Amino acid sequence: MQRRDFLRHGGLAGVLAAGAAPAFAQSQPEVKWRLTSSFPKSLDTLFGACDEVAKRVAAATDGKFQIRSFSAGEIVPGLQVLDAVQNGTVEMGHTISYYFFGKDPTFALDGAVPFGPSYRAQVAWMHQGNGLKLTRDFFKGYNVYNIPCGNTGTQMGGWFRKEIKTVADLKGLKFRIGGFAGQVLTKLGVVPQQIAGGDIYPALEKGTIDAAEWVGPYADEKLGFAKVAKFYYYPGWWEGGAQLSAYVSMKAWESLPKSYQAILEAACGDAHIDMMAKYDARNPQALKRLVSTGAQLRPFPKPVLEACYKAAQEVYAETYEKNPTFKKIHEDMLKFRDDSVLWFRVAERTYDDFMTSVKKS
Amino acid sequence: MQRRDFLRHGGLAGVLAAGAAPAFAQSQPEVKWRLTSSFPKSLDTLFGACDEVAKRVAAATDGKFQIRSFSAGEIVPGLQVLDAVQNGTVEMGHTISYYFFGKDPTFALDGAVPFGPSYRAQVAWMHQGNGLKLTRDFFKGYNVYNIPCGNTGTQMGGWFRKEIKTVADLKGLKFRIGGFAGQVLTKLGVVPQQIAGGDIYPALEKGTIDAAEWVGPYADEKLGFAKVAKFYYYPGWWEGGAQLSAYVSMKAWESLPKSYQAILEAACGDAHIDMMAKYDARNPQALKRLVSTGAQLRPFPKPVLEACYKAAQEVYAETYEKNPTFKKIHEDMLKFRDDSVLWFRVAERTYDDFMTSVKKS
Numbered sequence: 001m002q003r004r005d006f007l008r009h010g011g012l013a014g015v016l017a018a019g020a021a022p023a024f025a026q027s028q029p030e031v032k033w034r035l036t037s038s039f040p041k042s043l044d045t046l047f048g049a050c051d052e053v054a055k056r057v058a059a060a061t062d063g064k065f066q067i068r069s070f071s072a073g074e075i076v077p078g079l080q081v082l083d084a085v086q087n088g089t090v091e092m093g094h095t096i097s098y099y100f101f102g103k104d105p106t107f108a109l110d111g112a113v114p115f116g117p118s119y120r121a122q123v124a125w126m127h128q129g130n131g132l133k134l135t136r137d138f139f140k141g142y143n144v145y146n147i148p149c150g151n152t153g154t155q156m157g158g159w160f161r162k163e164i165k166t167v168a169d170l171k172g173l174k175f176r177i178g179g180f181a182g183q184v185l186t187k188l189g190v191v192p193q194q195i196a197g198g199d200i201y202p203a204l205e206k207g208t209i210d211a212a213e214w215v216g217p218y219a220d221e222k223l224g225f226a227k228v229a230k231f232y233y234y235p236g237w238w239e240g241g242a243q244l245s246a247y248v249s250m251k252a253w254e255s256l257p258k259s260y261q262a263i264l265e266a267a268c269g270d271a272h273i274d275m276m277a278k279y280d281a282r283n284p285q286a287l288k289r290l291v292s293t294g295a296q297l298r299p300f301p302k303p304v305l306e307a308c309y310k311a312a313q314e315v316y317a318e319t320y321e322k323n324p325t326f327k328k329i330h331e332d333m334l335k336f337r338d339d340s341v342l343w344f345r346v347a348e349r350t351y352d353d354f355m356t357s358v359k360k361s
Numbered sequence: 362m363q364r365r366d367f368l369r370h371g372g373l374a375g376v377l378a379a380g381a382a383p384a385f386a387q388s389q390p391e392v393k394w395r396l397t398s399s400f401p402k403s404l405d406t407l408f409g410a411c412d413e414v415a416k417r418v419a420a421a422t423d424g425k426f427q428i429r430s431f432s433a434g435e436i437v438p439g440l441q442v443l444d445a446v447q448n449g450t451v452e453m454g455h456t457i458s459y460y461f462f463g464k465d466p467t468f469a470l471d472g473a474v475p476f477g478p479s480y481r482a483q484v485a486w487m488h489q490g491n492g493l494k495l496t497r498d499f500f501k502g503y504n505v506y507n508i509p510c511g512n513t514g515t516q517m518g519g520w521f522r523k524e525i526k527t528v529a530d531l532k533g534l535k536f537r538i539g540g541f542a543g544q545v546l547t548k549l550g551v552v553p554q555q556i557a558g559g560d561i562y563p564a565l566e567k568g569t570i571d572a573a574e575w576v577g578p579y580a581d582e583k584l585g586f587a588k589v590a591k592f593y594y595y596p597g598w599w600e601g602g603a604q605l606s607a608y609v610s611m612k613a614w615e616s617l618p619k620s621y622q623a624i625l626e627a628a629c630g631d632a633h634i635d636m637m638a639k640y641d642a643r644n645p646q647a648l649k650r651l652v653s654t655g656a657q658l659r660p661f662p663k664p665v666l667e668a669c670y671k672a673a674q675e676v677y678a679e680t681y682e683k684n685p686t687f688k689k690i691h692e693d694m695l696k697f698r699d700d701s702v703l704w705f706r707v708a709e710r711t712y713d714d715f716m717t718s719v720k721k722s
Contacts, residue, residue: 027423028389059623060421062388118713120480120514120641127635128642153481154708216708235712262420263624270630274488280481281489284700287707297707305715337716339645345717346648346658347515347577351596352479352710354666355702 027257031065036085038078038095040197041071043219045278049150049244050094052274056267057260065260067092081247082107086142091252094149097245101179105319106326109333110135110146112242114180114312117333119153119241119276121340126243129336134329145253149268150244150275153283155236156220157300158213159204159229164300167307176200176212180315181238187311197223204228213238217286218279226295233298237308244275388618392426394452399439399460401558402432404580406639410511410605411455413635417628418621426621428453442608443468447503452613455510458606462540466680467687470694471496471507473603475541475673478694480514480602480637482701487604490697495690506614510629511605511636514644516597517581518661519574520565520590525661528668537561537573541676542599548672558584565589574599578647579640587656594659598669605636 035054039046050069057065070090072078081093082100097110109116109131117125125131126148139146158177164170171189182192193209203209205228212229213236214220226232246268253261291297300308320327396415400407411430418426431451433439442454443461458471470477470492478486486492487509500507519538525531532550536543543553554570564570566589573590574597575581587593607629614622652658661669681688 056623056627060620060627062618062620115716115719118709118716120637123634124638124641127638154712156708217704235708235715237712237715240712240716257423259421259423262417263627266417266421266624266627266631269634270627273484273630273633276481277485277488280485280701280704281697284704287704288700299711302715302718306719309715309719336642339649340641341713341716343578343641343645343648344713347517347596348479349713349717350660351515351598351601352702352705354596354598354663354670355476355479355601355698356706356710357663358476358667358670 027259028061028064029257031256031260033065033067033091033252034075035067035069035092035094036075036081036090037069037071037093038081038099039072040078042222043197043215045218045275045282046150046152046215046244047071048278049271049275052271053094053149053246053264053267056270057263060263060267061260065263069094082142082144085144085247085249088249088251091249093247095245095247096242097146098179098242104326105180105323106138106329108180109326109329110139110243110245112239113330113333114184114238114315115309116240117337117340118344119151120344121337122151122241122243123148124340125333125336130332131336134332138325138329139247140250143250145248145250147246147248147265147268148243148272149246150272152215152239152242152244153276153279155239155242156213156216157233157236158211159220159225160211160231160233160298161204161207161229162210163231163298164233164304166301167304170304170307173211174209176203176209177238179238180312181213183315184238184308184312187314188307201225201228216279216283217290218282221286221290226290226293230294230296231298232290232295233300235300237300237305244272388620389422389425390618392617392621394426394428394613395436396428396430396453396455397436397442397445397451398430398432398454399442399456400433401439403583404558404576406579406636406643407511407513407576407605408432409639410632410636413632414455414510414607414625414628417631418624421624421628422621426624430455443503443505446505446608446610449610449612452610454608456606456608457603458507459540459603465687466541466684467499467690469541470687470690471500471604471606473600474691474694475545475599475676476670477601478698478701479705480512481705482698483512483602483604484509485701486694486697491693492697495693499686499690500608501611504611506609506611508607508609508626508629509604509633510607511633513576513600513603513605514637514640516600516603517574517577518594518597519572520581520586521572521592521594521659522565522568522590523571524592524659525594525665527662528665531665531668534572535570537564537570538599540599541673542574544676545599545669545673548675549668562586562589577640577644578651579643582647582651587651587654591655591657592659593651593656594661596661598661598666605633 035050037047037050041047054067076084079099081095084090085093098108100107173190175190176193176195200212396411398408398411402408415428437445440460442456445451446454459469461468534551536551537554537556561573
């Protein structure tokens with residue numbers, strides 16, 4: 001063997017050896033990520049999802065894959081989670097995608113849209129329909145890999161200082177609500193207000209605004225709205241099954257060993273169950289407390305819901321004209337939703353109806 | 362340094378080194394388990410959960426933790442999953458816990474009981490109420506570690522050759538149904554029949570039995586019942602949110618490194634979502650096909666449901682007297698269920714009601 005060959009073969013062996021050792025090291029490398037959340041720590045159910053994911057990932061890797069969670073404002077403000085992940089400021093974020101409606105309404109389809117699917121239909125559309133595929137194609141354009149990670153269920157319609165008895169009562173109403181729902185309500189005369197969580201209470205108290213929507217009993221109770229706007233309306237038709245999402249920077253995602261990718265996806269799935277379970281366990285108690293301290297529960301009158309539905313169709317038609325990606329994904333979602341509505345009215349709904357009728361307390 | 366010290370330190374170093382290597386090896390050992398399912402491969406949604414778990418576990422461990430799934434009958438019959446896990450014949454099983462109602466009705470609380478919680482309430486009770494703690498305490502007595510792993514949602518009430526118009530129509534009805542629901546229906550004159558899945562069709566065709574319950578549209582369609590018993594009743598009040606469970610032999614569970622335990626739990630959680638999503642995606646289409654080929658959808662008349670509810674309370678009272686563990690866990694579950702029923706009738710249900718009313722197709 002000539003020296004040149006020897007070197008070449010030695011070089012190859014060296015490469016192979018070098019390849020083998022790192023391959024072994026790579027299978028369980030030390031990885032430290034930062035995760036920025038859109039939520040403050042006080043919203044323990046929403047913010048807590050980060051820690052639920054991080055805890056599972058650390059346990060599954062003997063602490064080798066560490067994700068450190070930061071609440072809204074610690075690294076970037078809550079509404080800049082997308083930017084921070086997209087730019088690589090952090091490896092990961094946790095948010096609700098309709099916050100980025102202003103960049104492109106298509107984001108909202110990964111979170112919630114007015115009169116969209118309820119919880120189970122949203123989950124089924126994502127995992128067994130085309131939801132995950134279609135939204136992932138869209139998120140690729142932002143260098144983000146999205147993973148469903150939590151859901152609030154159908155939210156409440158919010159806190160109102162005065163009753164909403166007719167569609168006309170919406171006219172001129174200063175309502176803290178954003179995104180798609182704000183656009184829909186604008187058609188009915190509502191004046192949508194953008195106000196951060198911590199500023200809602202004083203605005204309602206002073207009457208600077210007439211109403212505000214937040215999440216549901218457990219989260220709303222923390223902000224004390226019942227004291228300043230006692231009419232508590234339902235349902236929040238703009239969030240029939242609002243999904244939270246983990247965002248992973250595509251570069252960070254691709255740098256992970258396959259095993260860590262699998263662990264992260266399973267951890268998000270398990271944390272997803274955890275969040276819905278927390279809301280479902282805590283909302284009933286919170287609702288009881290709210291009602292016992294003066295909150296007045298009110299369903300939106302059917303003509304009001306019908307007017308909102310009609311206005312939503314107008315907003316969708318306008319959005320379709322401007323945004324073919326939104327149209328494509330939304331139409332796919334609606335087809336799935338309609339089939340779900342049909343099925344859920346059979347066994348699930350008659351069972352729930354009956355259980356409601358026999359409840360004794 | 363004296364030789365003795367040298368040896369001692371060398372010995373210590375040796376121990377440390379020896380300790381370090383196995384610790385490293387132990388953190389990612391090769392583990393091969395067998396899993397026996399209660400279901401045949403043809404029930405792809407139920408049987409498939411095993412493979413969904415195994416796939417996630419293998420991916421998360423670079424193939425080092427392998428779980429091989431066997432369908433009902435390959436190792437033991439479907440109803441012997443508990444025994445097989447308890448005796449260590451296999452490390453793991455996948456089943457629905459009410460199959461073991463005959464050993465102790467307490468098992469059913471880990472699966473489904475008549476007029477029990479619906480899907481979301483069951484999940485929330487398990488994960489955020491006392492469900493997982495209480496059922497795990499119970500399963501310990503069988504050397505089993507139980508992990509929720511799938512749900513069917515509210516099942517259908519089954520296929521009937523004749524219509525059920527009054528409570529009297531139940532008298533003498535030969536109905537393929539087991540466990541708790543069988544006991545409840547016995548009080549109303551039904552004669553419960555125990556028949557394996559594959560034998561139901563001929564029994565219905567010949568009129569040996571008058572009715573049979575199975576799962577829901579997607580699973581039922583495979584067995585072709587519509588041809589021989591066209592009245593398709595709902596809801597299956599004995600399975601409002603029937604939960605599937607993974608059983609792990611306690612010895613096998615304790616032998617796993619903590620990281621594999623975490624991986625297995627997260628994989629079961631993620632597979633749980635997958636199963637519910639599959640049913641929710643497939644049931645609507647299957648129901649449409651069933652109806653288009655002659656199935657006649659019928660809700661159980663309210664007086665029939667009420668009579669069943671009343672009979673169920675009698676069965677529960679009798680069971681409480683004999684079985685304090687059942688009483689303790691069931692009462693905890695009912696408290697949780699009642700709170701859930703209260704909450705779900707607010708936002709979720711009014712949203713679903715409205716979406717049903719506007720659906721156009």
